[in-house]
Amino acid sequence: MTPRRIAVVGSGALARALGHSLAAFAPSHPAGRPDVPVTVTLLARDGAAVAELARSCRARAAVSGNPVSFTAEPLTDEVETLDRLRPDVLVCCASAQSPYERVTAPSAWTRLIAEAGFGVTLPLQATLAVRLARAVARVNPGTRFVNGAFPDMVNPLLVALDLPVLCGIGNVSTLAACLRASLNLAPGDRLAMLGHHVHLVAPTDPGDEVRAWSNGTPVTGVTALLAADRALPRGELNAIGGHAAARLLLDLVTGAEIRANLPGPMGLPGGYPVRISAGTIVLDLPAGITRTAAVDWNLRVGRRDGVQVVDGRIEYSPAAAAAIADHLPDIADGWTPSALDQVTEELTALRGRLRLAPPAPAPARLA
Structure with a gap:
């Protein structure tokens, strides 16, 4: 066989x-x-x-x-x-x-x-x-x-x-695994989550926290439920993400139906609940949540990462653009995917130069 x-x-x-x-x-x-x-x-x-x-x-x-x-x-x-x-x-x-x-x-x-x-x-x-x-x-x-x-x-x-x-793999999958454990959900219980890479750290604005539903019911107190997991060493979170990914990959190759929370499904920004059957992936959003609303939410909370891919163009947040402009002003206003190789070359050269310099000291705090 x-x-x-x-x-x-x-x-x-x-x-x-x-x-x-x-x-x-x-x-x-x-x-x-x-x-x-x-x-x-x-x-x-x-x-x-x-x-x-x-x-x-x-x-x-x-x-x-x-x-x-x-x-x-x-x-x-x-x-x-x-x-x-x-x-x-x-x-x-x-x-x-x-x-x-x-x-x-x-x-x-x-x-x-x-x-x-x-x-x-x-x-x-x-x-x-x-x-x-x-x-x-x-x-x-x-x-x-x-x-x-x-x-x-x-x-x-x-x-x-x-x-x-x-x-x-990783990111929202890791957070979903941690939240399942915190909620003590049974294997057959459904957990749907909207979450982004930025949520590996708790947001400063509670309104930007992960959104989750357990068996269709919104989960409250997510920040407290994830606090101990977010405090784990990053290597431990990485291992959890790898564990969740292993189950996903084995189910993919054996043809099992999959319900999971995954980052970047079908190239979407951020993470979503999905269903995969016979190799076909679709969003598996809770009742009342549209695809447009879910994508817009991920775009909004993901701004903390400083970059977005929107309408075929890579754009930086104002803070990211200002930081980049000091070094690579030609890309600070954004760039198109066709420029990826050139941008990568410029960024690699910048990294080489900046790695030779120590980090600037943090600004002094007032007593």
């Missing part, structure tokens, strides 16, 4: 969390369908790193009695690799900009990100995802592409570039 194939690109924290959880979960097979073997291929520029991860995953799968198998290989040519592997699902778990740099290597670059918003890194987040989506479109349009690199904003950019993407 032909195995279902999942290809995971990346060797960092998210890829490791995803691989370990894929090793722990047994695939769920819909009633009336035969069990189908699942093979996971781990891909990255660092072949030694993914070989090590695959070995770890095989050992974990053996302990779990899990039939999922793991292989690894270096990724040197996306087109050749995807043409040869032809995965059912391809997931991107890497980008050219680490979200942890502000902690591990603070500099004038990370200070700029803090001032402008995480969205200033959009071109760097999108670099690998764009290459992978282009490869899928070229050699295997049947592959479902799932993006884990800033999907709330990168996925709308992919659609603006007329590139394929099914959905994202």
Whole structure:
């Protein structure tokens, strides 16, 4: 029997969390369908790193009695690799900009990100995802592409570039998992959530908080319910996101019907409740919430990230534009997706310069 194939690109924290959880979960097979073997291929520029991860995953799968198998290989040519592997699902778990740099290597670059918003890194987040989506479109349009690199904003950019993407992982999925646990929901209970990447941190305005419904009833006190989870180290939240992603990917390749909360479905900005059946994804919004209202809400709350992809154009918030204008005035007023490669080149050069400078000291506070 032909195995279902999942290809995971990346060797960092998210890829490791995803691989370990894929090793722990047994695939769920819909009633009336035969069990189908699942093979996971781990891909990255660092072949030694993914070989090590695959070995770890095989050992974990053996302990779990899990039939999922793991292989690894270096990724040197996306087109050749995807043409040869032809995965059912391809997931991107890497980008050219680490979200942890502000902690591990603070500099004038990370200070700029803090001032402008995480969205200033959009071109760097999108670099690998764009290459992978282009490869899928070229050699295997049947592959479902799932993006884990800033999907709330990168996925709308992919659609603006007329590139394929099914959905994202992390962010709203992570928050939904945490809220399910806080509410002590049973497996059959429905949780619908509107949430954005910015909600990994509690908003200052309570009116901008995550919106959630449990079995159709609005959930109140979301900030308090998520407070302890938001206080977890970012690595722990990353692991939760990887765990939720593993269940999603296995259900995708085995054909199970999926109800979940996902970022960037169909290239929309932010995160939404969705239903996936036979590979087709649709929004699964609570009664009374229209698609237009849900998208507008995500656009509004997502402004804290400093960037939006609207009507095929990348626009910065006033604060982000002012911060960027000091360094790259030619892009501060926004840019079109066709300029992505040029903007990425300019931003990469700026990052190289600013990484050599220490972060400016924080302004003194009045006593």
